[in-house]
Amino acid sequence: MKDSELGRAFSDGDVIFREGEKGEMMYVIQSGKVKITKDTKSGEVTLATLTCGDIFGEMSLFDRMPRSATAVASGNATILSIDKKKLFTTISRDPTMVFKVLETMSRRIRLLDEELSRLKKTKEHLLRSCCDVEETCKMILQEARNTISAENGSVMFREDDNTLSIKAAYGSKSTQLMRLKVGEGIAGDVLSTGRSEMLNNVSTDGRYKKGSTKIISMLCAPLKCDNTVFGVINMSNTSERLFVLEDLRMLNSLAVYASIAIKNALNYAQLRVAADDVLKQAILVT
Amino acid sequence: MSMAFSVQRTHIPGECSQIAVIGGGPTGSFFSLFALRMAKMIGREISITIFDPKDFSKDGPGGCNRCGGIISELLVQTLAVEGINLPNSVVRKGINSYTLHTDYGSVFISTPSLERTIATVYRGGGPRGIIGHEKESFDNYLLSLAIEEGAVHQPMRIDSIERKHGKPVLFSKNGHIMEADLAVGAFGVNSTAGKMFASLGFGYSEPPTVNAAIAELHMPEEVIVERFGNSIHLFLLPDRGIKFAAMIPKGSYVTLCILGRKVDAHTVQNFLNKPVVRAVLPEALGYSVACSCLPKMNIGAPKKPFTDRIVMGGDAGSTRLFKDGLGAAYIMGKSIAKTVIFEGTSREDFQKGYYPVYRGIMHDNLFGRILYTVIDQYRSFKILTRAMLKTVEIEQKRDSDDRILSTILWDMFTGNERYRNVFMKSIRPKMHIDMWEGVFRSIGRR
Numbered sequence: 065m066k067d068s069e070l071g072r073a074f075s076d077g078d079v080i081f082r083e084g085e086k087g088e089m090m091y092v093i094q095s096g097k098v099k100i101t102k103d104t105k106s107g108e109v110t111l112a113t114l115t116c117g118d119i120f121g122e123m124s125l126f127d128r129m130p131r132s133a134t135a136v137a138s139g140n141a142t143i144l145s146i147d148k149k150k151l152f153t154t155i156s157r158d159p160t161m162v163f164k165v166l167e168t169m170s171r172r173i174r175l176l177d178e179e180l181s182r183l184k185k186t187k188e189h190l191l192r193s194c195c196d197v198e199e200t201c202k203m204i205l206q207e208a209r210n211t212i213s214a215e216n217g218s219v220m221f222r223e224d225d226n227t228l229s230i231k232a233a234y235g236s237k238s239t240q241l242m243r244l245k246v247g248e249g250i251a252g253d254v255l256s257t258g259r260s261e262m263l264n265n266v267s268t269d270g271r272y273k274k275g276s277t278k279i280i281s282m283l284c285a286p287l288k289c290d291n292t293v294f295g296v297i298n299m300s301n302t303s304e305r306l307f308v309l310e311d312l313r314m315l316n317s318l319a320v321y322a323s324i325a326i327k328n329a330l331n332y333a334q335l336r337v338a339a340d341d342v343l344k345q346a347i348l349v350t
Numbered sequence: 351m352s353m354a355f356s357v358q359r360t361h362i363p364g365e366c367s368q369i370a371v372i373g374g375g376p377t378g379s380f381f382s383l384f385a386l387r388m389a390k391m392i393g394r395e396i397s398i399t400i401f402d403p404k405d406f407s408k409d410g411p412g413g414c415n416r417c418g419g420i421i422s423e424l425l426v427q428t429l430a431v432e433g434i435n436l437p438n439s440v441v442r443k444g445i446n447s448y449t450l451h452t453d454y455g456s457v458f459i460s461t462p463s464l465e466r467t468i469a470t471v472y473r474g475g476g477p478r479g480i481i482g483h484e485k486e487s488f489d490n491y492l493l494s495l496a497i498e499e500g501a502v503h504q505p506m507r508i509d510s511i512e513r514k515h516g517k518p519v520l521f522s523k524n525g526h527i528m529e530a531d532l533a534v535g536a537f538g539v540n541s542t543a544g545k546m547f548a549s550l551g552f553g554y555s556e557p558p559t560v561n562a563a564i565a566e567l568h569m570p571e572e573v574i575v576e577r578f579g580n581s582i583h584l585f586l587l588p589d590r591g592i593k594f595a596a597m598i599p600k601g602s603y604v605t606l607c608i609l610g611r612k613v614d615a616h617t618v619q620n621f622l623n624k625p626v627v628r629a630v631l632p633e634a635l636g637y638s639v640a641c642s643c644l645p646k647m648n649i650g651a652p653k654k655p656f657t658d659r660i661v662m663g664g665d666a667g668s669t670r671l672f673k674d675g676l677g678a679a680y681i682m683g684k685s686i687a688k689t690v691i692f693e694g695t696s697r698e699d700f701q702k703g704y705y706p707v708y709r710g711i712m713h714d715n716l717f718g719r720i721l722y723t724v725i726d727q728y729r730s731f732k733i734l735t736r737a738m739l740k741t742v743e744i745e746q747k748r749d750s751d752d753r754i755l756s757t758i759l760w761d762m763f764t765g766n767e768r769y770r771n772v773f774m775k776s777i778r779p780k781m782h783i784d785m786w787e788g789v790f791r792s793i794g795r796r
Contacts, residue, residue, distance in 0.1 A: 067575070067601075068441040070426060072465040092430040095438075117435050145465060146427045154428055158681075160384075160688060163391070164433040 070094055071144035074137035080121075083134045087124020089145045093117065096141025102133045110260065110316050113138060113309045119168055125151065182211060183317055200329040201232035204297065204322040209234065211318065212283070212311045214299035219287075219322075220244075220251055221295040228252060228296070236277045236302060249273040251284055251296045258293045260285040260319070262312040266300075281306050285319040289327045297322060367396045369690070370520055370530035371501075372508050372543055374402030375415055375473075376676050377664025378536035379492035380683030382501040388691040396691075398501040399528065401508045401520070406474050406490035413474030415489055416540055416564060416645035417675065418598055418607035420445075420582070422765040423467040425677045434495065439486045441469040442600035447581040448763060450742070451626050452735045453588060457742040458581070459756050466580060468764060470600050477566040477603055477640040485601070488676075511546050518659055532695045534686060535662040539646045544666060553654030554662060560649050563608040563617040565642035571602040573635055578604065583630055584763055585621075586729040593672065593722060594729075594763070595621060597630070603640065604631075609647065609672050618642050647672070651712045656700035661686055668711045671718040674765025678711060718769035721762060721776065733789060741788035754781040 065073040071094045074080060080091065083103060091098075093116050100112045100120060111133055114120055124131050125148050137143075155161050201219040208217055216235030220228040226246045244252045250271050254261055264281045266272050272279070279300045287295040297319055301307075369385070371378040382398045389396045406413045419442075421429075426436065444466030448459045461467050471488035472480075497503055510521045511533065518533035519526065537543040544556035578599040585595040591612025598605040608617055618639065621627055631637065651668030655661065663682040670678045682704075689695075689703030728734045738755065745753040758775050761767035775781065 066438060067443055067580070068438045070436065070441060070444045070466050070469055090431075092435065094435060117433070119431070144427065144430055144467070146431060150424065150427065151431065154424070154431075158684065160388070160684070161428065161431060163387075164431060 065142055069142045071142045074141045074143060076137060076139050078137045080135040080137065080143060081131050083131050085131045087121060087129075087131050088148050090119060090122040090125050090148070090151065091135070092119050092144045092146065094142040094144050097138040098141055098143070099136045099138045100133045101136060104320060108258075109320055110313060112313060119165065122165055122169070179314070179317065182314075183321065197326065197329040197333055198231055200325050204318070204325065205232050205234060207322075208297065208299060208315065208318055211314050212299055212307075213305070214283070214307075214311075215302055215305070216279075216298075216300045218298045219295060219326075220255075220298065222246060222255060222293070228255065231295075235300075244273065250282060251298055254284045254286055254296050255293055258286045258288060258291075260312060260316050262307050262309070264306045277302055280304060283307050283312055283315050285312075285315045287319055287323045287326060289323050294323075295326070367531045368528065369396060369398045369532045369534065370508075370518065370528060371398060371400045371534045371536055372402075372511075372520075373535065373537035373541065373664070373666070374400045374404065374406070374493050374503060375489055375536060375538060375664065376492055376679035377666075377683045378402070378534065379489070379496040379501075380680050381534055381536060381663060381687050382496035383492070383499050383687075384684045385687035385691055386496070386499040386501060388687060392691070394691065398496075400493070400496065400501055400503045401506055401527075402493075402503070403505055403507040404474075405505065406487040406493065409475035409480045410478030410641070411643070413487060413490075414643075415473035415538065416643055417473045418564065418596060418605055419471045419473055419488065419600070420596075420598060420674075420676075420765075421469040421471060421488070422674045422677050423461070424766050425674070425680060426467055426469055428680065436469050436471075436488075437486070437491070439484065440471055440488055440491045442472060442485065443470045443580060444468070445470060445580055445582055447579075448760065449581045449583045450739075450759065451583060451585045451587075451630065452729065452739060453626055454732065454736050455739045457739050458746065459742065459760050460581075460746075464580075468582070470582075470598050470605070472600065476600075477568065479640075480603070508543065508546070511550065513550060513659075516658060531659065532690060533660050535660070535666045536664050536683070538665040539648045541666075547660070547662065547666070550657075550660065552657035552660065553652075554657075555652050557648045557652055557665070557668070558650035559646035560609075560611055561613045561644045562610075562647045563606075563613045563621075563642065563644055565606045565618045566640040567597075567604045567606055567631070567637045568602060568640040569604070569635055569637035573637075574599050574602065574604060577630065577635070582763075585627065586725065586735070587624065587626065588730050588732075588735075592617070592621070593726070596763075604637075613644065615644065648675075651708070651715075655708055656697060656704065658697050659695050661689075661695075661700055661704065668708055668715075670711060670765060671715040671769070672722070673718075673763070677765055681707060681711070714769045716769075717773040721769055721773055724776070725762070733792065736792035737785055737788035739788075740792045741784050744788070744791075745784070754778060755784060 093114055095116055098114045099110055101108050101110050120135055205217045205219055218233035219231045221231050223229050228244045228251060246252050247256045253271050261284050263269055266279045266282050279302060282300040284296055284298050286293045287297060371382055378400050382400055445468035446461050446464045446466045450457050473489045474487050493503060506522055508520050509523045512519045517529050519529045521527055535547050539557060539559050547554050548556055583597040592608055592610035595608040608621055648665045648669045655667040663686050664679045669675045685704050685707040689699055693699040693703040728738050741755045745756045754775060758772055761772045
C-alpha cells in the first residue's frame with residue numbers, strides 16, 4: 065500500500081464482507097477492483113466488478129437487510145470504509161449528501177433493468193427448446209452472439225475420458241477442431257477451476273494452446289450444476305477487438321441459464337433412452 | 351396585516367445568473383462545485399466566476415495557503431460519499447493514528463484496524479523547491495473540480511466592490527470587471543479582501559484572529575517513515591502561550607503547526623528545543639527548517655455574514671475553532687450553494703437557509719472553548735496529565751467501543767466530531783470513573 069493511499073489494503077481474494085452478514089459499513093474503492101459475487105445453486109456468479117471510485121455495501125445500510133452478495137478483492141485493492149452511524153448522522157444534517165448515492169443506485173437499477181429484460185428473453189428461448197442437447201447448445205451460442213460481439217464461439221462438454229468435446233460452434237474452423245483435456249489450455253483450465261476468465265492478450269498466457277488461427281482475446285465461462293462443472297462456453301476474437309468486463313458479466317449470467325437448459329436437455333435425453341429401453345423390454349415380454 | 355412573516359424570495363438566480371466568487375480556496379471551490387451540480391440537477395443555468403490571483407500549483411509562499419493541511423476522517427469519508435475521492439497525487443500521507451506527547455510520557459491512539467482515514471495535504475504546491483513535483487495541491491485539485499463542473503477561474507485580484515442598483519459590482523485596479531447577481535466572499539483571514547467587504551457597510555467586520563506558527567521541516571523520507579510512520583504527533587505541553595502543537599508527516603517534509611495565543615517569530619525554535627520534542631526529533635537527524643510563517647487564524651465569527659446578494663463563507667465568516675478548517679469550508683460552501691440554488695439570494699433567504707449552519711458552527715465553538723479550557727488544565731497539572739496518559743493507555747487495551755477518553759481526544763484533535771458531541775461524551779459518568787482510576791494509578795506509580 066502506497067504511503068499516500070487512504071483506507072485499508074486488501075489482497076487478491078480477501079473477503080471484504082460475506083453474503084448474509086449484517087451490514088454496518090459501506091465502502092468506497094480507492095484503488096484496485098472488487099468483485100461482487102453471489103452463491104447460486106449452479107455455483108458462484110459474479111454480479112459486477114467494481115473499480116476505483118465505486119461505492120458498494122450501501123444497500124444493507126438503507127434496507128437494514130443482511131448483505132445480499134459477497135465482496136471480494138480482485139487483485140490488490142484499497143478500500144475506505146464508512147461507518148453506518150456516522151453516515152446517517154451526516155445525512156441527517158445534510159440530506160443532499162445522498163444525491164451521489166442515489167445517482168449510483170439509480171444507475172445500477174437501470175443496468176439491472178436492461179440486463180433483466182435481455183436475460184428474460186434468453187431464458188424464455190432456452191427453457192422452450194430444451195429437448196435436444198445440440199439444438200440447445202446452438203441456441204445458447206446464438207444468444208451469446210446476440211449479446212456479446214465476438215468472432216468465434218463454442219460450447220464444450222466434459223466427456224467420460226476427461227477430454228473436452230465441442231457440441232456447438234461458430235466462426236473459425238480451426239478453433240473448432242482442437243481437442244483439449246481437462247486442465248489443458250484455457251478452456252480446460254476453466255473447466256477444472258470453475259472460474260470464468262477474460263483474457264485480452266491470449267498469446268502471452270502460458271495455458272494457451274496454439275491452433276492454426278491466432279486468438280487475440282477470449283472469454284470463457286464454466287457451465288455447472290450443483291457445483292459440478294460439466295462444460296464451458298467460449299467466445300473469442302482473432303482480430304484486435306477486445307472484450308470488456310460487461311461482456312464477462314453477461315456471459316456469466318448467460319452461463320447460469322445455459323447450464324440449467326443443458327442439464328434439462330441431458331436429463332430429457334437420458335429419460336427418453338430409459339423410456340425406450342423399458343418399452344423395448346415390455347415388447348420382448350409380450 | 352403584518353409583513354413580518356412574509357418571505358420575499360427575490361434574486362433567485364435564473365438563466366445566465368452571474369455569480370462572482372472572491373477566493374479560490376476550498377470554500378469558493380466547494381460552493382462553486384455544489385452550486386453547479388445542484389443547478390444542473392434541477393435544470394437551471396448559472397454562471398460562476400472564481401476570482402483568485404494565486405497559483406496554487408506553485409511551490410513556496412506564492413501558492414501556499416498557510417495551513418496545517420489535515421483533512422479529517424469525517425471529511426475524507428463525506429467527500430468519498432459525494433464522489434470526491436482524494437487521489438494519491440493530492441494526499442501526501444494517509445494517517446491512521448495520533449501519538450500524544452506530554453512532558454510525562456506518550457500514548458498512541460489509533461483508528462480501528464489501523465485504517466488510514468485521515469489525509470495530509472499541501473494547500474499549495476508545497477515548500478519552496480519541494481522534491482517530487484508530481485504531487486498536486488489540494489486547493490488546486492478542488493479548483494480544477496469546480497472548473498470541470500463549469501466554473502470559470504479568473505486569475506486576478508478584485509480590489510474593490512461597490513453596490514449599484516442593489517447588485518455587487520467588482521473592480522480591479524484596472525477598472526470595472528463585472529456586475530454580479532451574487533458575490534460570495536470565500537477568502538481567508540490572511541487576505542486583504544475582508545476590508546473590501548467591511549467597507550460596504552452592511553455590518554460585516556473581519557473576524558478576530560490569533561497567530562499560529564507553521565514551519566516545514568525537511569529531512570530524508572525514510573527518517574520520516576521510521577520516526578512518524580502514519581501517525582500525527584501531537585504535543586500537549588504545560589506552556590502558557592501554546593494550546594497545542596502538531597507534527598504532520600508529508601513525504602520528505604513534516605509540517606509543524608503550533609497554535610496558541612502567544613505565538614511569535616521565536617516560537618518554532620523554542621519549541622524544537624524542548625526536551626520532549628527533541629526526543630521525537632533529535633537534531634542529529636539533520637533536519638532543516640525549509641520555511642516558516644505566522645499566519646492568522648480565525649477564532650471568532652462576524653455577526654452579519656450576509657446581506658442581499660452578498661454572502662461570506664469559510665474563514666471570512668466562521669470556522670471551527672483551532673481545527674478542521676477544511677471541514678468547515680465544506681459545510682459552509684455547500685450550505686451557501688443549497689441556499690442560493692433552492693432558496694434565493696436575498697438577506698431573508700440566507701437567514702433561513704445559511705444562517706442556521708453558520709450559527710451552528712459558532713455555537714459549537716462555545717463547547718470547543720470549554721473543552722480547550724479543560725485540556726489546558728490537563729496539560730498544566732502534572733497529576734492530571736499523568737492520569738490522562740494512564741487512562742488512555744488502559745483504554746487502548748480495551749474494545750474500541752469502550753475507549754471514552756481516547757475517543758474524546760481523537761475527536762478533539764482530528765476534528766472528527768462536533769465539539770458539542772465531544773463535550774457530551776466528556777460528561778459521561780464512566781469517563782470520570784475512568785479518570786479517577788487513572789489519577790489513583792498514577793499516584794500509586796509515583
